[in-house]
Amino acid sequence: MPLKFVRNDITKMNVDAIVNAANTKLQMGGGVCGAIFEAAGARLLQVECNQIGGCEVGDAVITKGYQLPAKYVIHAVGPIWQGGGNNEEALLKSCYSSAMTLAVEHGLSSIAFPLISSGIYGYPKDEALRVAVTAISEFLMKHELEVYLVMFDKKAFVLSQKLVASIDQYIDDHYVDERMVSERHRGLEHYEVEELESANRPSARVSRDMSLDERLSRLDESFSAMLLRLIDEKGMTDVEAYKRANIDRRLFSKIRSNPDYNPSKATAIAFAIALGLNLRETRELLGKAGYTLSRSSRFDLIVAYFIELEVYDIFKINEVLFAYDQSLLGA
Numbered sequence: 001m002p003l004k005f006v007r008n009d010i011t012k013m014n015v016d017a018i019v020n021a022a023n024t025k026l027q028m029g030g031g032v033c034g035a036i037f038e039a040a041g042a043r044l045l046q047v048e049c050n051q052i053g054g055c056e057v058g059d060a061v062i063t064k065g066y067q068l069p070a071k072y073v074i075h076a077v078g079p080i081w082q083g084g085g086n087n088e089e090a091l092l093k094s095c096y097s098s099a100m101t102l103a104v105e106h107g108l109s110s111i112a113f114p115l116i117s118s119g120i121y122g123y124p125k126d127e128a129l130r131v132a133v134t135a136i137s138e139f140l141m142k143h144e145l146e147v148y149l150v151m152f153d154k155k156a157f158v159l160s161q162k163l164v165a166s167i168d169q170y171i172d173d174h175y176v177d178e179r180m181v182s183e184r185h186r187g188l189e190h191y192e193v194e195e196l197e198s199a200n201r202p203s204a205r206v207s208r209d210m211s212l213d214e215r216l217s218r219l220d221e222s223f224s225a226m227l228l229r230l231i232d233e234k235g236m237t238d239v240e241a242y243k244r245a246n247i248d249r250r251l252f253s254k255i256r257s258n259p260d261y262n263p264s265k266a267t268a269i270a271f272a273i274a275l276g277l278n279l280r281e282t283r284e285l286l287g288k289a290g291y292t293l294s295r296s297s298r299f300d301l302i303v304a305y306f307i308e309l310e311v312y313d314i315f316k317i318n319e320v321l322f323a324y325d326q327s328l329l330g331a
Contacts, residue, residue, distance in 0.1 A: 078117030246330030
């Protein structure tokens, strides 16, 4: 199941378990920890935490959710930032994997995390985010779990200034207003014009004199057929493909079982990223579902930016899309 970035109050997440950024004594604290205790019913939750007694840094324990929408609270103890030389990264990564392991062991299907250690524990937010995404994505390659990374507000989500500047420059260089599209088309390089026209022209096998029934009988390869063919050609398993695409197994089953399945654009692009397709190949796959990459869409330009750089980490791309208030890739 996929990783999703959301901007929300974690205490309001309707999932099987939410994660509390806890302290080693499992006592009610401030920030996210205090908010979770209050929403759950501080007295009830504290009694159960006292019965457990404590939790080591990098580990996690589980309690009931009480008055929360979530059935359970998983308390994960993150490291205090001390400059990065005291095993902080390994301990923080262990927090996420320990919490997700508990969720799987208890038969849970969904879990929501805050950005652990990034508050009063002082872990730099960009580094905390990188560790979180790495730990979660590695876990999801081996397990089925729906994971949410919850940010209370946009200030909690930080991209490096170098990356922001690079993406902004790419958007400025490539953005085309819709009213300029036809004029821009006249000025395209030959290979770009050919690419646009080949994506939109009817199949060469279809003539003007053919009836509608004859045309429909000569449909090109469907999205589903092309996707399954590419997965085989890339030497991937189905599981590897849908996990790299941040796609739910159930959705992939629908695509595989229905030759005429028409995915959302985000799903189609997610598979292009998972398969490591270049821009031409991506447009071809999108075309099978009736989509394209537009130079008048910030979403499309951000996707194209990463494809041109041959960066096919869907979670990294989703980090950037989230920061730019765009739709995310995957299910």
